[in-house]
Amino acid sequence: MTDTEAQPSVVGPHRYRNGEKLIQVADPGWQAAADHGLIGIRVDAKSNNQLIERNTGHEFANMCSCAYLGLNYHPAVIEGAARALRDTGTTWLVTSTTRIRHNLLAQLEEELGDLFGAQVLPAASCSAVTAGILPLVASGHLAPGGPRVMVFDRFCHFCMAYVKPICGEESLVLTCEHNDLNYLEDICRRYPSVAYVADGAYSMGGATVLEGLLELQDRYGLFLYIDDSHSLSIKGEHGEGLVRSGMTMNELTVIATSLGKGFGTGGGVAMLGSEHMAKFLARHAGPVAWSQNMAVPLVGASLASAAIHRSPELAELQLKLQANVDYFDELLPTSFAGNGLPVRRITVGDTDKAVRMSAELYRRGFYSSAVFFPIVPRGEAGIRIMVRADISRELLATFAGHVDELMATL
Amino acid sequence: MTDTEAQPSVVGPHRYRNGEKLIQVADPGWQAAADHGLIGIRVDAKSNNQLIERNTGHEFANMCSCAYLGLNYHPAVIEGAARALRDTGTTWLVTSTTRIRHNLLAQLEEELGDLFGAQVLPAASCSAVTAGILPLVASGHLAPGGPRVMVFDRFCHFCMAYVKPICGEESLVLTCEHNDLNYLEDICRRYPSVAYVADGAYSMGGATVLEGLLELQDRYGLFLYIDDSHSLSIKGEHGEGLVRSGMTMNELTVIATSLGKGFGTGGGVAMLGSEHMAKFLARHAGPVAWSQNMAVPLVGASLASAAIHRSPELAELQLKLQANVDYFDELLPTSFAGNGLPVRRITVGDTDKAVRMSAELYRRGFYSSAVFFPIVPRGEAGIRIMVRADISRELLATFAGHVDELMATL
Numbered sequence: 001m002t003d004t005e006a007q008p009s010v011v012g013p014h015r016y017r018n019g020e021k022l023i024q025v026a027d028p029g030w031q032a033a034a035d036h037g038l039i040g041i042r043v044d045a046k047s048n049n050q051l052i053e054r055n056t057g058h059e060f061a062n063m064c065s066c067a068y069l070g071l072n073y074h075p076a077v078i079e080g081a082a083r084a085l086r087d088t089g090t091t092w093l094v095t096s097t098t099r100i101r102h103n104l105l106a107q108l109e110e111e112l113g114d115l116f117g118a119q120v121l122p123a124a125s126c127s128a129v130t131a132g133i134l135p136l137v138a139s140g141h142l143a144p145g146g147p148r149v150m151v152f153d154r155f156c157h158f159c160m161a162y163v164k165p166i167c168g169e170e171s172l173v174l175t176c177e178h179n180d181l182n183y184l185e186d187i188c189r190r191y192p193s194v195a196y197v198a199d200g201a202y203s204m205g206g207a208t209v210l211e212g213l214l215e216l217q218d219r220y221g222l223f224l225y226i227d228d229s230h231s232l233s234i235k236g237e238h239g240e241g242l243v244r245s246g247m248t249m250n251e252l253t254v255i256a257t258s259l260g261k262g263f264g265t266g267g268g269v270a271m272l273g274s275e276h277m278a279k280f281l282a283r284h285a286g287p288v289a290w291s292q293n294m295a296v297p298l299v300g301a302s303l304a305s306a307a308i309h310r311s312p313e314l315a316e317l318q319l320k321l322q323a324n325v326d327y328f329d330e331l332l333p334t335s336f337a338g339n340g341l342p343v344r345r346i347t348v349g350d351t352d353k354a355v356r357m358s359a360e361l362y363r364r365g366f367y368s369s370a371v372f373f374p375i376v377p378r379g380e381a382g383i384r385i386m387v388r389a390d391i392s393r394e395l396l397a398t399f400a401g402h403v404d405e406l407m408a409t410l
Numbered sequence: 411m412t413d414t415e416a417q418p419s420v421v422g423p424h425r426y427r428n429g430e431k432l433i434q435v436a437d438p439g440w441q442a443a444a445d446h447g448l449i450g451i452r453v454d455a456k457s458n459n460q461l462i463e464r465n466t467g468h469e470f471a472n473m474c475s476c477a478y479l480g481l482n483y484h485p486a487v488i489e490g491a492a493r494a495l496r497d498t499g500t501t502w503l504v505t506s507t508t509r510i511r512h513n514l515l516a517q518l519e520e521e522l523g524d525l526f527g528a529q530v531l532p533a534a535s536c537s538a539v540t541a542g543i544l545p546l547v548a549s550g551h552l553a554p555g556g557p558r559v560m561v562f563d564r565f566c567h568f569c570m571a572y573v574k575p576i577c578g579e580e581s582l583v584l585t586c587e588h589n590d591l592n593y594l595e596d597i598c599r600r601y602p603s604v605a606y607v608a609d610g611a612y613s614m615g616g617a618t619v620l621e622g623l624l625e626l627q628d629r630y631g632l633f634l635y636i637d638d639s640h641s642l643s644i645k646g647e648h649g650e651g652l653v654r655s656g657m658t659m660n661e662l663t664v665i666a667t668s669l670g671k672g673f674g675t676g677g678g679v680a681m682l683g684s685e686h687m688a689k690f691l692a693r694h695a696g697p698v699a700w701s702q703n704m705a706v707p708l709v710g711a712s713l714a715s716a717a718i719h720r721s722p723e724l725a726e727l728q729l730k731l732q733a734n735v736d737y738f739d740e741l742l743p744t745s746f747a748g749n750g751l752p753v754r755r756i757t758v759g760d761t762d763k764a765v766r767m768s769a770e771l772y773r774r775g776f777y778s779s780a781v782f783f784p785i786v787p788r789g790e791a792g793i794r795i796m797v798r799a800d801i802s803r804e805l806l807a808t809f810a811g812h813v814d815e816l817m818a819t820l
Contacts, residue, residue, distance in 0.1 A: 010559050010582040010601060012548070017579045019549030023694055030693045039509060040692065042516040045500065054513050067504035078499055081707050082492045089488055090455065091675050091711050094477035099449060099779055103464050106452040124535045127701040131541065131572070138422070139429030147421050158700050162541070165575040169427045172420040191420060258702065265501050266705040282450065283440045284433055290568045291537040292668065295676040297491050297707035301501050369509055 016164035016173065022374060029351045029372035029381070036359035038370060047073055048390055051367070060362060061395060063385045064369045068234045068342050069317040070390030071264025077304045081265075084300020097122075097293040098282050104299045111306045116240040118249045118271035119278045123288045126229050126258035126268030127159040132285030133254060133270060134163050137195050137225055139170035141284070142277060143252055145193035147171035148223055153198040153208075154178050157227055160197050181212040188220035200228030200243035200255070201235075204376055204384065205336045205343045210246045217252055224253045230343060233262030234321055239309045240271075242341075249273050259294075265301040267294035321389035324396060328387045331400035345371065346403060347382035348410070354381035357406050366399050426574035426583065432784060439761045439782035439791070446769035448780060457483055458800055461777070470772060471805060473795045474779040478644045478752050479727040480800030481674025487714045491675075494710020507532075507703040508692050514709045521716045526650040528659045528681035529688045533698045536639050536668035536678030537569040542695030543664060543680060544573050547605050547635055549580035551694070552687060553662055555603035557581035558633055563608040563618075564588050567637055570607050591622040598630035610638030610653040610665070611645075614786055614794065615746045615753045620656045627662055634663045640753060643672030644731055649719045650681075652751075659683050669704075675711040677704035731799040734806060738797045741810035755781065756813060757792035758820075764791035767816050776809050 014021075033039045043051040048070060049061040071077055084104055085091075093102055105122060113120040123129045133142070140147040150167045152160060155178045164173050172191075176183045188194050196216075198208050208226065216222040228241040236245035239262070243255050251273035260266040270288075272278050281288060294302070308314060321342060329337035334344050348354050351372040358370035361383070372381040383403075387396070424431075443449045453461040458480060459471040481487055494514060495501075503512055515532060523530040533539045543552070550557040560577045562570060565588045574583050582601075586593045598604050606626075608618050618636065626632040638651040646655035649672070653665050661683035670676040680698075682688050691698060704712070718724060731752060739747040744754050758764050761782040768780035771793070782791040793813075797806070 010603075011557050012578055012580045012582070014579055017545070017576070019546060019551055019580055019694075023551060027693065034689075040689070041510045042513050043503075043510055044513050045498065045503060047499075048503075051503075051510070054516070062503065062505060062510065064506075064509070065504045072501045072504050073499055075499075077501060078495050081501065082495050085488050085492050085707070088455065089483055089485075091482045091487060091491065091708070092670070093453075093455060093458075093461075093472065094475045094482050094671060094674075095472060096474075096779070099474070100451045100453055100461070100472065100777065103452050103454050106464070125538070125697075125702045127541075127697045128535070128537065131537075135427070136429060141429055141433060149420050159697065162576070162696055165579045166427065166572070168422055169424055169575045170422045170429050172422070193420075260502070260702045260705075261504060264504075266702055279444075279450070283437065284429075286572055287535075287537045287569065292535045292670045292676055295670075295705075295708055297495070297711075298501070298705055301707075367510065369506070 016168060026374055029355070032352060032355040033370050036355055038355065038358055038362060048388060049395065060365045060367050063366050063399060065388065066230065066261035066386055067264055068262040068321055068386065068388050069264065070388055071233070071262070071305055071308065074264060074308065076308060077264050077301050080304025081297040081301035084296050088296050090296055092295045096290065098289045102296065104296060104303070105294060108299050108302050108306070111303065112269060115238045115306055115309055116244055116271050118244065119273065119275050121270040121272060121278045121281055121288065122294055123268050124292045124294065126227065126256050128287040128291055129256045129268045129270045130159050130227065131163050132288035133256070133281060134160065134197065134225060135166045135170055136281070136285060137223060137254070138167035140193065142254070143223055145221065148193040148195040149174060149187060149191045151176050151184055151187055151194060151196050153196070155202055155204065156198050157203050160227060179209045181209060181216065185216055188216055188222055194220065195223035195225055197225045199230065200226045200241060201231035201341050201343070203230055203343065204371065205341070205345050207242060207339060207341060210243060214247055221252060225256070227256045229258035229261050231341065232257045233309065234318055234342065239314055244271060251277065259302055263302070264305050266298040267302065317389045321387065324389065324391055325387045327393055328396055331396060332403055342387040344385045344387065345376070345382050346385070347380050349379060349381060351381045353410055354383060357410055358383050360406055361402055364402050366402065426578060436784055439765070442762060442765040443768070443780050446765055448765065448768055448772060458798060459805065470775045470777050473776050473809060475798065476640065476671035476796055477674055478672040478731055478796065478798050479674065480798060481643070481672070481715055481718065484674060484718065486718060487674050487711045490714025491707040491711035494706050498706050500706055502705045506700065508699045512706065514706060514713070515704060518709050518712050518716070521713060522679060525648045525716055525719055526654055526681050528654065529683065529685050531680040531682060531688045531691055531698065532704055533678050534702045534704065536637065536666055538697040538701055539666045539678045539680045540569050540637065541573050542698035543666070543691060544570065544607065544635060545576045545580055546691070546695060547633060547664070548577035550603065552664070553633055555631065558603040558605040559584060559597060559601045561586050561594055561597055561604060561606050563606070565612055565614065566608050567613050570637060589619045591619060591626065595626055598626055598632055604630065605633035605635055607635045609640065610636045610651060611641035611751045611753070613640055613753065614781065615755050617652060617749060617751060620653060624657055631662060635666070637666045639668040639671050641751065642667045643719065644728055644752065649724055654681060661687065669712055673712070674715050676708040677712065727799045731797065734799065734801055735797045737803055738806055741806060742813055752797040754795045754797065755786070755792050756795070757790050759789060759791060761791045763820060764793060767820055768793050770816055771812055774812050776812065
């Protein structure tokens with residue numbers, strides 16, 4: 001090409017993402033939130049319910065923490081982290097965990113495997129788990145049948161939608177409407193190998209349609225890749241989550257989950273149907289293999305949290321959470337009421353109103369996050385609240401009173 | 411489409427990756443390493459030089475830890491992590507750090523920013539930093555000039571090459587030969603907006619050609635995205651690394667780096683040219699925004715490591731490392747000899763020989779990692795060694811003696 005020739009456009013095909021469009025639509029919402037002082041807040045914290053803004057001294061309760069059981073402040077969890085540091089004297093081995101891993105991490109894999117009734121593969125985060133595994137589901141390396149058509153639920157978490165272009169290198173990538181089993185069955189009829197990518201408990205509220213998915217798996221060999229971060233610890237006898245407790249583990253299912261939410265610590269794990277799969281993924285699953293893994297203090301914290309998951313305390317915390325969720329549904333009924341999950345959204349419609357509502361609630365001592373497109377669908381902006389076990393009924397009632405008042409006046 | 415129609419192939423275009431091909435070529439190497447007991451080793455550890463295999467009691471020195479200065483075992487770093495846990499009583503806030511972050515994390519941003527002379531953006535890992543930022547470089551959102559042609563150095567780390575398909579959604583993605591400034595200049599002449607993606611100090615040895623890159627930046631406005639994980643802490647007056655210490659920070663450069671190697675802790679940071687960029691990325695940079703961030707104990711450990719980086723101890727450790735690297739180059743000269751960096755490869759040629767050499771060294775008390783395609787180019791299999799400050803000269807000499815002997819006999 002000479003200098004005088006017209007330059008070809010370098011703009012990409014925007015099949016699965018379009019940064020410019022996304023930012024044009026999303027940034028005004030973020031900017032409005034920033035203008036109202038709702039972004040980049042820096043705090044000291046005494047508990048999930050007592051945060052103090054550094055610059056102003058403003059005190060408030062965090063109504064959008066995913067520490068559903070309050071385990072992020074549990075003394076035994078904190079002591080577990082400190083003990084691991086004391087006992088090992090190190091942050092980590094600074095060596096690929098594919099090659100050498102600390103016994104503590106190996107012990108955590110075994111304990112979580114036993115707790116969740118699955119083979120467990122650990123990673124630095126649930127995002128790393130997904131970025132590593134999903135492309136290998138697409139290329140057909142986790143189950144027989146060759147490359148799989150990847151059907152992403154339209155509401156699946158960003159961390160999954162983000163790797164669509166990588167999956168698209170390996171196979172056909174489709175997006176379906178939320179929980180659309182009819183569409184999914186149609187795809188299963190058309191193609192021999194299909195995978196469905198979804199949340200178990202959705203980060204913006206609601207849940208997957210597990211029974212229907214298991215039927216499709218049974219009938220068509222549908223592969224299920226489900227991120228169940230938002231129900232780990234809070235559902236299941238040992239906190240194994242909504243999806244794991246609702247099915248028999250098998251080799252056509254991967255459940256990815258964060259240990260940094262209900263579990264109270266950090267890092268992520270995949271629950272797998274076989275040890276063979278775990279060994280394969282430890283070699284080939286991208287960031288699971290070549291990135292950092294869980295640091296020693298988080299491993300120690302997780303071992304302590306696992307012990308709580310085996311004790312009667314887990315059921316007590318789950319019941320406390322459940323009572324709070326039920327009470328919240330009484331106080332502020334939403335379309336999610338009665339589903340037993342802790343994520344609630346109060347929809348107000350436009351972004352501006354959502355931001356003003358969040359700002360006024362913040363002034364009154366409650367941080368709820370304003371959510372808008374693309375976090376939620378267009379026209380469904382609102383505030384997002386996560387109910388926890390460590391919120392008092394009084395606090396919930398006071399919060400609900402403010403919401404009711406603002407819904408009427410804003 | 412009816413059932414009788416031929417099914418269209420679902421196989422993806424394999425522009426930037428091909429899972430099947432990769433696994434077919436790479437897995438035999440991994441399997442050979444596994445057969446020799448070199449994969450998935452589980453250890454207790456007293457130091458980087460004293461690991462004990464759980465199953466056998468076999469004791470060995472870790473010759474492939476990236477804890478170049480030994481800070482992963484520094485008592486002050488461990489105490490920093492424990493102190494943060496004690497003082498805060500929590501693992502983390504379990505809330506999006508875009509919205510609310512703990513003062514400790516804010517403090518770390520400020521201290522690292524001051525230390526490195528750059529705006530600092532923290533994330534769960536360096537992989538998360540890169541996965542979040544690179545697509546926005548491609549889409550043209552980090553600098554004026556529209557979508558950028560992305561030129562990836564053929565040797566750049568997996569964590570960057572992994573997101574080529576995501577970048578390819580936004581702009582033209584090219585791959586150039588290692589350190590090929592002529593090619594890069596040619597691309598800069600052809601296209602108005604170009605970015606180059608590379609390592610600073612390469613994970614498999616060697617370094618980037620910084621001066622030449624800065625010239626191209628100066629002449630053509632070339633954007634530089636450089637992962638300098640393997641020289642952080644070990645280079646620069648305050649451990650700011652090879653690249654940062656060799657240039658004036660500007661808005662056409664992002665340096666991504668892991669805190670989990672020489673720095674001795676965990677998590678990753680981007681060094682940026684402006685606060686504006688950091689605020690933009692905190693909202694829009696994928697996993698930097700929606701994934702976990704650094705947990706409190708790692709923040710505490712990192713604050714303690716930052717304090718060491720300000721003290722005379724840093725220079726002492728850097729000098730110790732340098733002396734060991736120089737000694738290693740005397741003992742076992744390689745093509746990297748004299749470059750002052752700690753990653754060394756001893757090339758033996760084929761994968762099988764590399765694995766046998768690594769296995770025999772392991773038997774003799776030294777873990778070195780067998781590396782083969784695609785970790786290194788085909789035909790260049792060998793063992794990878796990382797020299798550290800906390801290895802004694804005696805240990806290096808003994809190790810080198812074994813290597814010499816095995817090179818002659820294997």
